[in-house]
Amino acid sequence: MASEALEQNTRALSGSSDSSLLADFLSNTLVLRQTIPYLPISALLNLTSTSKQLRDLLYSDPDVFRHIDLTHVKAAQFEVAGIDHGGEVWRNVQLDEYLTEDDFYSGPLRGIFTSLQRRNILQSVQTLNLDGLSVTAELIHDILVNPQFAVRILSIRETKHLNHRKLMQSLKYACRASRPDNTPRLRGLYLFSKRDVPALASSPKAATPAAVVGANWNHKSAHALKEAILDQGDDWYHKRGRIISKPVGAGWAETLLDCRDSILFDAVLCTGPRHRNSRAFGKVAITGDTATHPWSVATYSVSGCATCGTAPEGFTTYGESLTEELPLLTPLATEASNIRAATRPQGRGCSKALPKQQFVPRCEDCIRERYCFACDQWWCESCYEVPGKEEWMGVQVVALEDEANGLAAHEAAALEQPKVKVRAGYCVHCNLRGLQRRRSRPG
Numbered sequence: 001m002a003s004e005a006l007e008q009n010t011r012a013l014s015g016s017s018d019s020s021l022l023a024d025f026l027s028n029t030l031v032l033r034q035t036i037p038y039l040p041i042s043a044l045l046n047l048t049s050t051s052k053q054l055r056d057l058l059y060s061d062p063d064v065f066r067h068i069d070l071t072h073v074k075a076a077q078f079e080v081a082g083i084d085h086g087g088e089v090w091r092n093v094q095l096d097e098y099l100t101e102d103d104f105y106s107g108p109l110r111g112i113f114t115s116l117q118r119r120n121i122l123q124s125v126q127t128l129n130l131d132g133l134s135v136t137a138e139l140i141h142d143i144l145v146n147p148q149f150a151v152r153i154l155s156i157r158e159t160k161h162l163n164h165r166k167l168m169q170s171l172k173y174a175c176r177a178s179r180p181d182n183t184p185r186l187r188g189l190y191l192f193s194k195r196d197v198p199a200l201a202s203s204p205k206a207a208t209p210a211a212v213v214g215a216n217w218n219h220k221s222a223h224a225l226k227e228a229i230l231d232q233g234d235d236w237y238h239k240r241g242r243i244i245s246k247p248v249g250a251g252w253a254e255t256l257l258d259c260r261d262s263i264l265f266d267a268v269l270c271t272g273p274r275h276r277n278s279r280a281f282g283k284v285a286i287t288g289d290t291a292t293h294p295w296s297v298a299t300y301s302v303s304g305c306a307t308c309g310t311a312p313e314g315f316t317t318y319g320e321s322l323t324e325e326l327p328l329l330t331p332l333a334t335e336a337s338n339i340r341a342a343t344r345p346q347g348r349g350c351s352k353a354l355p356k357q358q359f360v361p362r363c364e365d366c367i368r369e370r371y372c373f374a375c376d377q378w379w380c381e382s383c384y385e386v387p388g389k390e391e392w393m394g395v396q397v398v399a400l401e402d403e404a405n406g407l408a409a410h411e412a413a414a415l416e417q418p419k420v421k422v423r424a425g426y427c428v429h430c431n432l433r434g435l436q437r438r439r440s441r442p443g
């Protein structure tokens with residue numbers, strides 16, 4: 001394996017303090033491309049400051065600073081401040097009476113951006129990972145509209161101090177019909193999914209540049225993460241059930257809709273027939289109130305209906321559906337900073353059973369009492385009408401402790417009447433077999 005050879009080379013180098021040897025090693029484009037994504041910005045900046053040869057090498061390649069991961073902000077703060085000999089970058093975070101809430105919470109990142117801009121690096125950054133950091137809506141607004149930023153893929157999952165209301169306003173503003181040509185530069189925003197498993201070691205303590213690579217290039221864990229994705233499959237396309245575990249705030253569905261020409265998200269709109277964006281809107285009878293949710297963000301992924309094998313609105317299919325209907329996938333792509341790489345499914349997943357990479361995105365309202373949390377089957381609106389409240393009154397559902405063997409025929413019949421398929425999140429068969437105890441129902 002090329003990656004194993006690389007890792008051995010890096011390990012061998014970490015025993016040496018010869019930076020020109022490292023420069024030779026990294027001057028191989030393939031090696032450079034494979035190594036850079038796994039180095040934190042602090043290690044890269046350290047490398048540029050160790051020798052002219054390394055600095056020239058790293059600054060001459062626009063790809064070196066294309067993908068920046070600041071998620072380990074403590075290390076980044078410390079290292080960038082260290083390079084600045086005395087914390088120059090922190091000057092704009094000094095506490096004074098004019099300090100705004102935004103200055104305070106976004107200060108550390110603004111300081112880092114200022115430092116990157118001074119080095120002419122900021123313009124090269126196309127993928128920016130700020131997961132888990134203190135990120136304000138004002139900061140995102142700057143990234144969206146300020147021409148000094150060229151970020152195309154931005155990840156702000158599980159961040160602190162983010163005002164969603166303000167962020168939605170900024171996104172709608174950036175995507176407004178009267179926006180200047182070629183704006184916004186941002187094409188993908190990760191916000192709804194869980195952040196990627198940390199693949200990097202924290203701050204580099206090693207003194208030599210070679211040791212910095214050795215200590216930080218945790219290739220194995222990044223490789224393991226990728227392998228896990230390959231085996232388990234991608235979110236949406238191969239995983240079934242709840243994909244977005246956090247509640248999605250009001251207004252996000254409209255924001256996704258307003259931005260769909262410009263910015264994709266790690267979530268998509270529900271395509272269920274009760275919503276106006278659905279291909280099946282108005283074509284299938286819907287029970288319940290549809291007026292309150294003209295659009296909704298999908299939080300579940302389901303396969304074709306257990307009866308008809310599809311859905312009234314059809315599937316979202318990779319390679320066939322419009323790009324604007326595809327979700328950004330995790331982990332963040334390191335090989336390129338564009339929508340194509342960010343939406344491409346990687347998993348081996350269900351490739352045999354499903355020749356096409358496809359799924360049906362649904363919100364909670366559109367799978368309620370249609371989807372079984374134990375066996376992942378569901379019944380679509382064309383095939384199954386969920387009984388109304390009055391009809392439920394007549395339905396006796398027996399919660400079974402063990403097996404269904406002891407169930408009397410009339411009890412089983414009661415479960416099936418009137419044509420109930422799913423009750424309390426589990427289908428009739430799984431209810432009968434007591435399967436609901438094996439899997440906990442989320443939310």
Ligand SMILES: [Zn+2]
Nearest residue numbers: 305308380383
């Ligand atoms: Zn069906």
Ligand SMILES: [Zn+2]
Nearest residue numbers: 270272363366
């Ligand atoms: Zn829906």
Ligand SMILES: [Zn+2]
Nearest residue numbers: 372375427430
């Ligand atoms: Zn079931």
